[in-house]
Amino acid sequence: MPRPPRAARWLLRLLLPGSIHDAFAGDLHERFVRDHHRDPRRARRNYWRDVLSPTVLHLRREVKGMPLPPGTPPGAGRGDGTMTALLADLKFAVRMLLKAPAFTAVAVLSLALGIGPNTAIFSLVDAALLQDWGVPEPEGIVDMYSLTDDGRYFYTYYRVYELIDEGAGDVFTGVAASAQQPANVDLGxxxxxxxxxxxxxNYFGVLGVQPARGRDFLPEEDATPGTHPVVILSDRFWRTRLGSDPGAVGSDVRLNGRPYSVVGIAPPEFKGRIAPGIGTDFWVPVRMYPHLAPNQMSNGNLFFMGRLRDGVTTEQARAVLDAIATRYNEERPDVRSTLTIGAVNLDEVRLSPNFDDTIQAMTILLFAAVGLVLLVACVNLASFLLARATDRRKEMAVRISMGAGRGAIVRQLLVESLVLATLGGAAGLLLGLAASRLLVGIDPPVDIPLNLEVGFNLRILLFTMGVAGVAALIFGLTPALEATRAPVAATLRDESGSAGGRTKGRARGFMVAAQMALSTVLLFGAALFLRSLQAAMSLDVGFDTGPAAVVSVEPWASEMTDEEREVFVADLIREAGDLPGVTSLAATSRMPLDLGTTNTNFDIPGVEPPPNADRHVLEFAAVSPSYFATMGIDLVEGRLLDASDEDPETAAGVGLLSRAAAQRFWPGESAVGRVMFRGGDPERAVTVVGVVDDAAIWSLTESPRPYLYLPLSQGGFGRYELVARTSRSPGQVAAEIRDLAKELRPDVLVSQTGTMNDHLAYIYFLPRMAATTISLVGVLALILACVGLYGMVSYTVARRTREVGIRMALGADRGAVVGMVVRGGLLVVALGGLVGVGAAFGLGQLLERFLIGVDGLDPLALFAAPVALFALSALAAWLPARRVSRIDPVEALRSE
Amino acid sequence: MPPQRPGDFEQQVLLAVWRLEGAAYGASVRDELEERTGAGVAQGAVYTTLIRLEKKGFVQSRLSDPTPVRGGKAKRLFRITAEGRAGVQEVRRAMDRLWEGLPAPESPTGDSV
Structure with missing residues (x-):
């Protein structure tokens, strides 16, 4: 039997007195059960709407003083008392907070600064990781990949799909395959x-997703290669690009220059199988690969998803898949195939089984950082409230002497904390949502269009409410308990300055010290991240990272014959090289450090392939002859490529190796003149004509990788990066190259027009992002801690007015008195800082593993964090301490 | 004391209770209203009105036994009182007098005989 949302039921119980609650909740329950049969989502929504309706409050008012109907069990009307008392507490709390607007403002702002970052991070995590796949019963879907020995999941071949489709009918009702494929989508x-x-x-059928408009693919559309250009579009594409046009189904959309007929629109909740945070924009039958992905099908870039039959477990499916993998391997004795099929339940996949662990670790790190900020903010609040409690001793004493129980007073103070937390939570929610929009607005420099849809939703609201609630408990409980401990009689006789005050002073000092310790840790972390970024940016990557224009041209995404493409690329290279101010220009199929790679395999006579492999696998780029001069990569041995290597008439298969490759295959010998056979094919020999210096390919910190450079004519896949060195503005030159490409072929896709700096932003993105975030968090914590210190010192000054008056009356120097107060504050800072530095040692050891080129005990970072802390806190202590010197001794002695 | 007149929405709720004779409670009254008037109403509004009508003496209520389809909650059953009937009939008469000589509204189904 379905049950209404727990939170809504709970809220209803809180809102309505017991006398009416049961009958009313029963009515809602009845309607919920009925709605649930038709549409569970709508049922929940309707239930919430009824509970949150203002009419429920009217009902509450209407019911008061209502006689209970006959048949009501005894005691059903209870709960009224607590609720009424709580409401009275609430009214009182609001009145108290309004009476101290400055206190309330600082408290709410502090809390907002503590809660906001938590909400921001959560809404990002929510948008990226907590989205549904939009697939009904995801626990019944099993994703299948090829699994490597070291536990990584990879895409695999169509043949594997055929075998699974044939052989796994006992465990799956159906198996579908999918390959990610970008395309140039053109709406004219x-x-x-x-x-x-x-x-x-059968993709949509297996997943159980119905197109919202139009229809699913037909069997004949997935039967013969290249004959059915049909497409199903995403709801987002339909909304944002087609303006929700109801006539979209049946119209044409051009993909890579060819019209595809739109047969359906996917439902809004289904965002495809790439990742919910990225989103698929179109689906095309896999049989259209000759048009959309002519070079890719043989590469094995598919993964599969199967719907388990009723009562079949994932374990049983795995056993069947193991047998299929064995069959696949037996089909290929010549290549020593070692396929293993890895199977994962869809409801356990967040983004991809390969990255989920890393992403989870990063998420935890982020939450730890913002959690610390929240803690600092909470301690601030606790410290403020403690001071207020001291000021309100008299009020509490009066209330206790009038017969208020300790519980009632603690409850009253907790309600005040809750009101503060609610206000702070609301402000934090707004702040956090704004911050997350800003963070998403930072365009990550990746080719894939990220489509994180951050925005307000119930999960974010509940999370923020939860955070605020926990905060209220943390900062409210200690002061509330403390407040009731005052000796009633003494307080009423107005014996201020009793021993209780000193204890509280010490408690506040302890809290400020804790804040300072937390801030030190965060600042130290921030300094480490910044140092790491600095180290990353000054690493030698083996090629010239100086100013250059970088333009990505994608002829594969237009309808061109191979011949047309070669002519276009040759023309573009020649004419772009002639642009004014261009000193050198080169084309390559792959820029180094572009977060991707292309590889191919070779037989190398006399050199054994690595264990478990049939051939040597080499990463490569196809480059124009001028590439090495343009990129500043030096020749070590032999010769560079020249124009004759590009000419199809005279070209023999030639290539250059990186120094690391030459050393791996022929250590201590010359590599020049050696021959390698591509794919083991004697017809496709590549002769090594030269060796060049190593350049970073994947990452900044890698040890030099074996790499191969081929002539452009022998390795292009239809995507080219043009790099131009110029004496003019690189951005300007890049724009001119783009215009030139468009002039030569108006239909060509120019996917990026930028500079070398833009290109390198790829690789610096993560360290930069991490350093920025953690620095902001550290600074925020420091500011909050300083507000806490400021508050503590101000309070000390206020409390010690009389003492300072006596001292000054006895002839104490004003400067000395200020110094005394500041010293008191800084002693606390020093204690906290010391503990913080101790913790920072531990943090350093932990972060050392994540960060590039940084010692976990980086002396600069260890030095900078406490210095920044001390400088700012000296200011925070000195500002209020100055007020001491303005105390008039006569006035001070007369007061109280 | 002249009988109090029920307000606009009160009349609707009262008529629904009357129609449901013996089986009127929060959920069924809401269904009846939504079905007959074609407009959605909040459960809270229905219930507030029922309670108000009870205070005015137009309806009476009692608790039934709990049922599982309601999450184990009892129904609060409402029954129209003589005052309730008199109240709506009085309003009806007043409205009829006002309608006299004016064109009658077209029936939405058009087949009333």
């Missing part, structure tokens, strides 16, 4: 690169 304008999926015809 510029065109843009969007992410899509090539899918088998």
């Amino acid at each position: 304008g510029e065109g843009e690169l969007l992410m899509g999926e090539l899918v088998t015809g």
Whole structure:
């Protein structure tokens, strides 16, 4: 039997007195059960709407003083008392807070600064990781990949799909395959690169997703290669690009220059199988690969998803898949195939089984950082409230002497904390949502269009409410308990300055010290991240990272014959090289450090392939002859490529190796003149004509990788990066190259127009992002801690007015008195800082593993964090301490 | 004391209770209203009105036994009183007098005989 949302039921119980609650909740329950049969989502929504309706409050008012109907069990009307008392507490709390607007403002702001970052991070995590796949019963879907020995999941071949489709009918009702495929989507304008999926015809059926408009793919559309250009579009594409046009189904959309007929629109909740935070924009039958992905099908870039039959477990499916993998391997004795099929339940996948662990670790790190900020903010609040409690001793004493129980007073103070927390939570929610919009607005420099849809939702609200609630408990409980401990009689006789005050002073000092310790840790972490970024940016990557224009041209995404493409690329290289101010220009199929790679395999006579492999696998780029001069990569041995290597008439298969490759294959010998056979094919020999210096390929810190450079004519896949060194503005030159490409072929896709700096932003993105975030968090914590210190010192000054008056009357120097107060504050800072530095040692050891080129005990960071802390806190202590010197001794002695 | 007149929405709720004779409680009254008037109403509004009508003496209520389809909650059953009937009929008469000589509204189904 379905049950209404727990939170809504709970809220209703709180809102309505017991006398009416049961009958009313029963009515709602009845309607919920009925709605649930038709649409569970709508049922929940309707239930919430009824509970949150203002009419429920009217009902509450109407019911008061209502006689209970006959048949009511005894005691059903209880709960009224607590609720009424709580309401009275609430009214009183609001009145108290309004009476101290400055206190309330600082408290709410502090809390907002503590809660906001938590909400911001949570809403990002929510948008990226907590989204549903939009697939009914995801626990019944099993994703299948090829699994490597070291536990990584990879895409695999269509043949594997055929075997699973044939052989796993006992465990799956159906198996579908999907390959990610970008395409140039053109609605009669510029065109843009969007992410899509090539899918088998049963994809939507297996997942159990119904197109919201139009229809699913037909069996014949997935039967013969290249004959059915049909497409199903995402709801987002339909909304944002087609303006929700109801006539979209049946119209045409151009993909890579060819019209595809729109047969359906996916439902809004289904965002495809790439990742919910990225989103698929179009689905095309996999049989259209000859058009959309001519070079890719043989590479094995598919993964599969199967729907388990009723009563079949994932374990049983795994056993069947193991048998299928064995069959696949037996089909290929010549290549020593070692396929293992890895199977994962969809409801256990967040983004991809490969990255989920890393992402989880990063998420935890982020939450730890913002959690610390919240803790600092809470301690601030606790410290403020403690001071207020001291000021309100008299009020409490009066209330206790009038017969108020300790519980009632603690409850009253907790309600005040809750009101503060609610206000702070609301402000934090707004702040956090604004911050998350800003963070998403930072365009990550990746080719894939990220489509994180951050925005307000119930999960974010509940999370923020939860955080605020926990905060209220943390900062409210200690002061509330403390407040009731005052000796009633003494307080009423107005014996201030009793021993209780000193204890509280010490408690506040302890809290400020804790804040300072937390801030030191965060600042130290921030300094480490900044140092790491600095180290990353000054690493030698083996090529010239100086100013240059970088333009990505994608002829594969237009309808061109191979011949047309070669002519276009040759023309573009020649004419772009002639642009004014261009000193050197080169084309390559792959820029170094572009977060991707292309590889191919070779037989090398006399050199054994690595264990478990049939051939040597080499990463490579196809480059124009001028590439090495343009990129500043030096020749070590032999010769560079020249124009004759590009000419199809005279070209023999030639290539250059990186120094690391030459050393791996022929250590201590010359590599020049050696021959390698591509794919083991004697017809496709590549002769090594030269060796060049190593350049970073994947990451900044890698040890030099074996790499191969081929002539452009022998390795291009239809995507080219043009790099131009220039004496003019690189951005300007890049724009001119783009215009030139468009002039030569108006239909060509130019996917990026930028500079070397833009390109390197790829690789610096994560360290930069991490350093920025953690620095902001550290600074925020420091500011909050200083507000706490300021508050503590101000309070000390106020409390010690009389003492200072006596001292000054006895002839104490004003400067000395100020010094005394500041010293008191800084002693606390020093204690906290010391503990913080101790903790920072531990943190350093932990972060050392994540960070590039940084010692976990980086002396600069260890030095900078406490210095920044001390400088700012000296200011925070000195500002209020100055007030001491303005105390008039006569006035001070007369007061109280 | 002249009988109090029920307000606009009160009349609707009262008529629904009357129609449901013996089986009127929060959920069924809401269904009846939504079905007959074609407009959605909040459960809270229905219930507030029922309670108000009870205070005015137009309806009486009693608790039934709990049922599982309601999450184990009892129904609060409402029954129209003589005053309730008199109240709505009085309003009806007043409205009829006002309608006299004016064109009658078209029936939405058009087949009333």
